[in-house]
Amino acid sequence: MSLDVILRVGTKVILPFIQLFALYVQFHGDYGPGGGFQAGVITAGGVILFAITFGLRRAQQIAPRAVVERMVPLGVLIYAGTGAIGLLLGANFLDYSVLAHDPVHGHEWGIFLVEFGVLTTVSGTMIALFYAFVERGR
């Protein structure tokens, strides 16, 4: 599978930066461009690049299929759960004001949690789709 030395070394060099950039896009999404969706796709892109270069088996040691497929509904649950917490604390669904003592902090927390949910679902879906396509081909 992995015959090309340049490809393998190049992937190894660039992969940490891809993942770091994904984290940056995720957590800096409040200040710069980006957010959960973009970060999720970049994370998935890193895993897919790894799978293309080093083979599906080693990629599934890092990101097992069962975990990836559970991430898909988990993200939606995190998102909806954040909304439901607001509901339980006596506000409207998806009203983040009550998540912290200060409404502004509550909104920051709410946006963070919601973006995390989006990240989980998007990256899980993308990696799971890639696995499904590739495994079908074998």
Next chain:
Amino acid sequence: MTLLAVVTVAVISQRGLFSVVILSSIYSFLMASVLIVLDAVDVAMTEASVGAGVSTVLLLATLNLTKTTEIRRPRPSLLPLLLSLVVGGLIAWGTRVLPPFGTADTPIHTHVAPRYLTRSIAETGVPNVVTSVLSDYRGYDTLGETTVIFTAGIGVMLLLRGFRRRDEEKRERRE
């Protein structure tokens, strides 16, 4: 924009699906550059990563499952061309009544946008208005979007894996 047109013509004229996939990836990158010029950095990022990155990989994986050349039509028919010309003409005709590009006093710039722009930091503490609109003011929409991704992913996985299981059962029966 000229490059976009060139790539589109190339996509239409290509028969090999492999080059079509690569060309559409190039198209996505060009589109991302157009969006950067329009100051929509968030959308440009999405276009570059989804359109040029992941969807290209998924399309290539699909080509791995199917044939890589387009089936040649027996004879080209005029109806699709006419239809697309008529629809394109209608859309172009419809844009005549839109306000000129970049006008500040259009309804979308005067209705809720100023409120988002002026109150976003005070209400949510998030300087990037795109993020605050996306996951706070329009939280329901984004929840729906996430659910759409979830549903689409589950659907594709069920389709691909389900078929595979049936194939395996068939093979077992034969043995």
